[in-house]
Amino acid sequence: MRFPGILPAVTTPFDADGAVDHAALRRNVTWLLEHAMNGIVGTGTVGEAGSLSAAERRQVIETIVDTVAGRVPVVAGVSAPTPGASIDFATDAAAAGATALMLTPPVGYRPDEREVEAFYGAVGAATELPIMAYNNPEATGTDMLPMALVALAERVPSVVAVKECSGDARRIASILALGGGRLEVLVGGDDWALEGFCAGATGWVSGVADVAPGECRELFDHCRMGRLDAARELYRRMLPLAALDMTPKLVQYFKAALDAAGLAGGPTRPPRLPLTEAEAAVLEAALAVLREEVRA
Secondary structure, three states, rough: OOOOOOEEEEOOOOOOOOOOOOHHHHHHHHHHHHHHHHOOOOOOOOHHHOOOEEEEEEEEHHHHHHHHHOOOEEEEEEEEEEOOHHHHHHHHHHOOOEEEEEOOOOOOOOOOOHHHHHHHHHHHHHHOOOOEEEEEEEHEEEEEEHHHHHHHHOOOOOEEEEEEEOOOOOOHHHHHHHHOOEEEEEEEOOHHHHHHHHHHOEEEEOOOHOOOHHHHHHHHHHHHHHHHHHOOOOOOOHHHHHHHOOOOOOHHHHHHHHHOOOOOOOOOOOOOOOOOHHHHHHHHHHHHHHOOOOOO
């Protein structure tokens, strides 16, 4: 198994001039490792990959790899509109020391199943790194159904896992059953982690873990050990913050949550704008529930 447990999808900190703040990134990753995270995912959706240049993406992965120093896997997001662009990102990620890739279907185009297979096949043939297919229909417009994912893994051996972000926990059990264990399945949406673990997911690519790694670890362990009463109570506290992961402003929410926790959140890059007062109040209330300052 390549991706067990909790893998925070880290944000990319920027300094006051808008440049990538590598020292802040290093501090955030170090803090996550101190909380026993099982891997780090960089240059994904939460990492504002679409706002980074190719050089910046490579440098972010280099910083994460250097900070991790071989202790846990480093997964690099390499999603792009074309296979050629994803191959370039994958080549850079491998050179930077990443141990795996995370890849959506083509960004900006809704391919059919044949085109999805060709896309993943081209990237897989160009790299020796394992690929985590990222099914995020809300973001890409393409929904890879369980049977299609299993078929993709059979035809493209590099595809060894799926980050399932459709929001339908039933798919996890379906993928596992149809694939006979061929694919590792990771929860890809924070507000159905409990359901996903109980359905058989072996890992979680999480934004909430950036802010609450201890709680994420505890939830995973409760579910794995069958302590469901404890899991449900913990999940009650986590859910308001977790729900913000499934919104268009998840990056702003989690960066602001990092600031509130005394970590490096900071600004986002355009087109993202800071949270409104109303949105900031939603986040404050969610953090209060997490801290038990407000009772559901």
